Amino acid sequence: MTDNINKETTNDSGAKDAQSTIETNTFPTMPTIASDRPWLNAYERYNIDATIDMPDDSTSLLEVFERNFSRYGQKPAYICMGASISFKQLDLYSRQIASYLQSLGLVKGDKVGAMMPNILQYPIVMLGIIRAGMVLVNVNPLYTSRELSHQLHDSGAKALFIVENFAKTYEEAEDKGQVKHVIVCKLGDMLGTVKGTVVNLVARHVKKMIPSYSLPESTSFKHALNAVSASEYKRPDMNLSDVALLQYTGGTTGVAKGAMLSHGNLIANMLQISALMDSAFEDDIEATDVLLTALPLYHVFSFMVCGMYSMYQGCAGLLIPNPRDLDGLIKEMGKYKPAFIPAVNTLFNGLVHKDSFADLDFSNLKASIGGGMSVLPSVAKEWHKITGLPIVEGYGLSETSPVVAFNPMTIAEFTGKIGIPASSTDVILIDDDENEVALGDRGEICVKGPQVMIGYQNRPEETAESFTVNGYLKTGDIGIMDEKGFIKIVDRKKDMILVSGFNVYPNEIEEAMSEHPGVVECGAIGIPNDDRGEEPKIFVVKKGNVTEQELLDFGKKQLTGYKRPRHVQFVDELPKSNVGKILRKELRKMEGLE
DSSP: OGGGOOOOOOOOOOOOOTTTTOOSOOSOOOOOOOTTOTHHHHHHHHTOOSOOOOOOTTOOHHHHHHHHHHHHTTSEEEEETTEEEEHHHHHHHHHHHHHHHHHTTOOTTOEEEEEOOSSTHHHHHHHHHHHTTOEEEEOOTTOOHHHHHHHHHHHTOSEEEEEGGGHHHHHHOSOOTTOOEEEEEOTTTTSOHHHHHHHHHIIIIISOOSOOOOOTTOEEHHHHHHHSOGGGOOOOOOOTTSEEEEEEEOTTSSSOEEEEEEHHHHHHHHHHHHHHHHHHHTTTOOTTOEEEEOSOTTSHHHIIIIIIIHHHHTOEEEEOSOTTOHHHHHHHHHHHOOSEEEEOHHHHHHHHTOHHHHTSOOTTOOEEEEOSSOOOHHHHHHHHHHHSSOEEEEEEOGGGSSEEEEOOTTOSSOOSSOBEEOTTOEEEEEOTTSOBOOTTSOEEEEEESTTSOSEETTOHHHHHHTBOTTSOEEEEEEEEEOTTSOEEEEEESSOOEEETTEEEOHHHHHHHHTTSTTEEEEEEEEEEETTTEEEEEEEEEEOTTOOHHHHHHHHHHHSOTTTSOSEEEEOSOOOBOTTSOBOHHHHHHHTTOO
């Protein structure tokens, strides 16, 4: 499909490139893949292109978006709460937001945050930021003020779009970094005058969803949308090497770090997903196809599959602001009959246990795509039984835009494996000395491909440590590759806890919980949970009479929902190494997990 991404005449805004200080080759590179890689035969068997053809280096996501706006015109791009916007409207609204950002004096390369759930404003803002030549910073709207402070400071964001439900969090953030401009959105802003007014009144006065806040220097989303004409938009000169997205992740260890993903990285991953989808649906994706967007778009899996690829393909994204409301979600699915359902195990599991889900009409369903966390075989079996189709699982990381590997879309049964490497991607499994292991042996999964990040924002040393000496990204996951090139994850090298597809890092929990005056020190691990995969547990050496409930309540104030401890165990001392490092492996042994 790359022949449709053509370079158009651009108008240089003359803005200073804030990314010019990145001293690295930021163009996506195509790895040399040895002819004996076992998955190459699988490409032939499943009719998947072995390579992607990247567009010219002077191309950017701007060409991709503009092609879509022209090609899909009046087609609905996104649907939410009964309202929709077409690709033509998305073009206009995003240019208006881009013009507004440029009018504030922000320049190419400046960081702009988006802190909102899946509502119509998100794709408008996301596209507006990137079309302005700026860098999108995805922010989890459920962050606490403490977590938000870290991300604003680290990213250097100069502006922030935020839904008013979470404006109190921003107000209470102690470190607002470089943010000078705050744009507050209301849930109903894009739902029409009557419906939007009703939704906003219900959210504020009936459901009490909006804590009182005071941000006197902020402006409204409606003002930002209409303040500057789209004709004032100055199209920046962008290329594959420019950073498009800062996607925050724990990386291989530690506190949240911003993975710098370039225009080239994101285009490459779109083309890689397209190669997979075309192998099964090249002539079968229709103009009326709906892609369920229940996973939050600030999560990299949803951002790429439900955001970038959906628009690239011309699907209508069905935005679900609150996927925890399973009854409401099922009602929307019944109304719009999605053709594609990307989800994590938690959501698949929740749906199959609702009787009303089994009553839905699945005649439009073409694929169910699992990512973010391992799908349990029992859940996959029940899903197949109800929908008539298997869950097709894939694997990726924030650092890889995110897709690294996938199962072919035409598999007859759930495989329990993460599949084969994406097109133009080389995967090796290595031992602790960075030597490749033999087929069938355990090794750390390492990746090289055009979708692999430039590096971590502000962290050159940690970036270097994340790659092997020959340039492969070390994932921290331990896998086994079979003779056909299919990979199964069998362990995790890093201490990361995986909760409903979100990375949670023990040292962030430990740092936050140690601020409680009744905690001398603590250690965190993940323990199995049928619904969420894992959930955090802390082992605490306490001072005084602090109780388990006090610590659980403290965690709610310090950490967003999926990060907060769900279990507390008091101990006299924590197992440590001879240099004083908490031995989480020993904590797992205490829990009976090792």
